[in-house]
Amino acid sequence: MVSKKVILTFKKEVVDKPIVCELPKEFDLTFNILEAKILPRREGVLIMELIGEEEKLQKGLDYLIQNNVIVEFVEQKIKRDEEKCYHCGICISVCPPEALVIDDKKTMKVSFYPDRCIACGWCVKVCPVKAMSL
Ligand code: SF4
Ligand code: SF4
Structure with a gap:
């Protein structure tokens, strides 16, 4: 399946x-x-x-x-501009399927998993530097 x-x-x-x-x-x-x-x-x-x-x-x-x-x-529709993202973490709290998460607590970098995305668009609305686009 x-x-x-x-x-x-x-x-x-x-x-x-x-x-x-x-x-x-x-x-x-x-x-x-x-x-x-x-x-x-x-x-x-x-x-x-x-x-x-x-x-x-x-x-x-x-x-x-x-x-x-x-x-x-x-x-293919959801994109993160890696140059713009400064890993502030704001998008994590609004992402329902955990497509945006912190995997490594040492680096605190925000990982992005497009295959989990449900295209809700919340990250696009909250990202202060418009790194996310849909
Ligand atoms: S809100 Fe924007 S800048 Fe902050 S971690 Fe998410 S994508 Fe990166
Ligand atoms: S569009 Fe929604 S599901 Fe996809 S990464 Fe952004 S907040 Fe998460």
Whole structure:
């Protein structure tokens, strides 16, 4: 089993179509919805974790793309500017899945694990030097 956290953007033409509900039925995928929102131009955005067999997960992603859903991977969207980050640690307290943590109490450096990120955006809001971007 593998899992992928994805950002799915549904243009207004497809926002009311039952596309996601086919993922468990057709591809045996389970999913956790991490965030759901409707943008001002009536586009929908779902951030979700998809879980299933690798081949079926890829087929499920292909199915979404074929149905005009824009698929992006969370870990490719979240970035930390290593030059700007001065390891103040403010972002640690707001990061729900512990994607930002101090591993080494001696150095007190903040480690960043993009694969744990759920794209909540809290670190982007609190970082004083705008080192985090989404
Ligand atoms: S809040 Fe910004 S500067 Fe501080 S540790 Fe986090 S990313 Fe680095
Ligand atoms: S967007 Fe930032 S605060 Fe939210 S999960 Fe990802 S790293 Fe943590």
